[in-house]
Amino acid sequence: MGGTGLIVDGYLDEPACLGVPPYVSPHVRYLWGVFVLNGWTPRYLTVDSWRGMGPRERREVLGSCDLVCVVMGTSVPGRYLGGSPMTLSELKGLLELAEGMGRPALVGGPISRGYALRGGVKALPPQSLSLPHGVLVRGDLEMGLHLLLREGILREGATRDYAFVDLVAPLGAPLIREHPCYPYVMCELETGRGCSRPEGCSFCTEPLYGGISWRRPEGVAREVEALHGEGARFFRLGRQSDLLSYMGERGGPTWRPNPAALRELYLGIRGAAPQLKVLHMDNGNPLTVVSWPDEAREALSVIASHNTPGDVIAFGLESLDPRVVALNRLKVGAEEALEAVRAVNEVGSRRDGSSLPRLLPGLNFLVGLAGDSKETLEHDMAFLERILEEGLMVRRINLRQAMVFPGTPLEGLLELHPSRVGPEPFRRWKRRVREEIDREMLRRVAPPGTVLEHALVERQEGEISFARQIATYPLLAGVPHPLPKGEVLDLCVVDYGYRSITAIPYPLRLRDSTPRLLQAIPGIGRRRAQALWERRNMPLDQALEALDDPKLREEMKAYLA
Template sequence: MDVYPRYIAGAIWSARKDVQVKYLTVDQARTLDYMFFQEANSYDLVIVIAGVTVPGKYLGGKPISIKELEEWFKIIDKPSKILVGPAAKFGIGTVGGKVAELPTKIKENFDVIVKGDPEVFVYEVIREDSLEKADPYTMRASYNEIEEFIIKGTRIVTQHPNYGLNLIIELETYRGCPRVITGGCSFCIEPLYGLPKFREQKCIVKEVEELYKLGVKFFRLGRQPDIFVYKARKVGLEEFPKPEPSEIEKLFRGIRNVAPHLKTLHIDNVNPGTVAHHPKESREVAKIIIKYHTPGDVAAFGVESVDPMVVKQNNLKVTMEEALKAVKVINEVGARRGYNGLPELLPGINLLFGLKGETKKTYELNYEFLKKIVEQGLLIRRINIRQVMVFPRTRMWAIGDKVIRKHKPYFKSFKLKVKKNIEPVLLRRLVPRGTVLREVFTEKYINEYTYARQVGSYPLMLKIPEKLPLRKFMDFTIVDHEHRSAIAIPYPLNVNKAKPKLLRLIPYMSRDEVLAILKNRPFKNLEEISLVLKNRECLKYLTVC
């Protein structure tokens, strides 16, 4: 759950504590169908949070579409309607290319389109009981303005459909870009917020404490371009300020003190340039994070491109050598396997195409970079290959989607090559056959498979060739690999009840041993099973219960 609904609900309750606030996800609205329209029309005010700033496909839900924004909010015509979020600030984008201006049909459906900070605007609307008296362009000057909103808004999480299950909460540590002093990356919206404004540790810890009291156990410190420079002293003076490990420890220690039995504490973005320029301090920060976090964590590196021409023209962060150095530093500290089956902390690699200066050579150099990661035996949690979404007021706006359209064949070919030659190798290295992953949440059925993931920043997708109970936490054994997901079976597997197709997938088990199990079951204990097995290694994946 992102910050928008929490901050907005908190703003409403800060202005008037007696207001009834109802929260719905867009997927819930789709399921309710006409009942959603009926209910929405019974309210005084409807606030729509729409749009994404990072393109992608999401298993957990599908963002609201242009068509839905056009049609739904024409039908919902009785309450006042406010549009907030990336769609309101920047427009509508999809996979890659220029973000489109909001269509007139959508604009006409809303009384106000908020270009500023929605929680500040909504607070004024409720306090003044007037849309006209509030300024939709107002931005908060500091976090002090909204810390009350943040705390009061925590209880809205209880209305999320995944509350009490696999709901992960995004926590904001700061916004703004340390590299704004050199202009920041050409495509990025973060420099538009200026230099970082940091939240105080005590405020973030208080928010976690309130959420934890409500039963939330999964947290992600996201919403910043680089967690490693949280409260770094030389922000605003240096492009790559030196991390302050003591400040980061104060934050993480505080979180664990108020949420001692949390189940996920992960990070998100890390600037690879910070790690490359300050390897000593970055190692220290990584060790601190590992001390307090939960395994399976990902430091998402916005490498974007290692082509020197593209790096220069778009003011990117690292050269190929620096990117490799950053990957190595995180591997040195975080590659050891944690209690849930995954390595403690690994890099993720973001590659972005369609940028200024891109040529065919760009694709060759980026592939060479990934190949070097494989050849040097390094671990990567995941590779994100995307086409740039072009936002207004960024330097890429003048370029638009020209490069994307021109290089479409290169992009398709590159993705296919990585899918075939790079990702399977890295995945097998990440979770070798026989790896046991703990606390995996079963989410949905697709064909005859159950899809399941651990709760975290960038969870690995598991496909289980059987329909298991949904919305349950289970343990699984990895038995095979696809390019981005793994095939798994329940751990331990009940040999007395398991279907033959699952028995055939047990590591170290031969076809003859499967037939022997089917012929001789039920078994009373593992010792009985061992009598029909040639390789006792299988036993560690089995049970008779």
């Protein structure tokens, strides 16, 4: 007879997976499926829900379960609006309480390889975390849990295969109903894991999973069908290191793309989730694009034909300094990176009406690698300037400091070739990129009038509400109007910051507007906004007669209803 298992989602972020709200990782869903498979009753809560509980409520929650599983860990640095990853001290507090109440606990996820919460630091190795003996599970927590429930033995280092994932993943779909963001939750989907290159990048933890393995399209489709049946409408193919290599052929510096298999994957998802609202992806390898140009372009075309607008293929460039590329076994140099950016623009830059482009590249840069210096930053800046000069678009530029994890080559390389980029040069370079590159790129990607669908309000500061699309790498939008946290609405772009945009609800109903919202529209100053607002109860055409410019009156129809 089974018991009750509590899943605590401490959130995770690793090179090929995201599980911070509104994202929900596959890891916690698999655990739910394992409990169901073994006749147990699962419960789920996030670390943010745990933080909101008082001592009495925490004891009641732990007292109602027979086993606790915690998933947590970040192995790439990130900034989050929707939630904060669990800290080591919070984990220890939970474990101490569980131990005191006689409740066994298991901990897994990226923390099993080390612990760090920010970039620019060396991660604490697992053995130095001072956790109770036997709590931290090496290998796959879902398989360790399954064997424990099935055989009564916790096997160290147990790993699962995709036959097992395909068994438990559909059973884990009901978990999403317990997520605080439901139904506006982004379901991260797994298609593969491991590195597709013979030797991975020096800093990356993905090669620690071994050589790449792929999950078959029908298994993904069955999981999506189950999630869709539970109300999921937002999906991202995020759990893989290079989607372009999906089910490809070994050979060369990366796997040769298999556009037919990729098409089967996307069509299977579309068939399993006919009411989906978002289908996005994450990682792609620029080396795959330049190594297999014809096959890669066909694969990109498959993605851009079956995804939804605003999609991003994230390219981990990390550095374009030739010396740093060689020392750290990075993927491409500047010319190859530029070729990959061009290819994605050629295939994916088209728009459906007023939406964001269908598919654009995102660029990741990493400071703190072996051998980098101030000259490295100049190499990277020169590359970004070339992108601007060529009129190309990139959806986002991510500038981070490396986390150094035990078992990665970077740990030893830094002893021989230390990074010579300190915190202050990094901050200055980052500010320069934001001021000289990002703002102009935002104008290209999201010109005034661009509509951002399914934006989730995540916080409010004074009269400004901050929202982001339920999407891959969503733009941060500031709305000059108080909106309730958790509301989902469409937004229209009206202005720009360095990494964010100003937007207004779309369509903006004149009768529900405010002078401040109207003033945010391009071409409308304070006087015109006040005149329009005073006519807010009139029919729109009649109200617009308050504007003295016929061209402006016509342009306003794109924003107002």
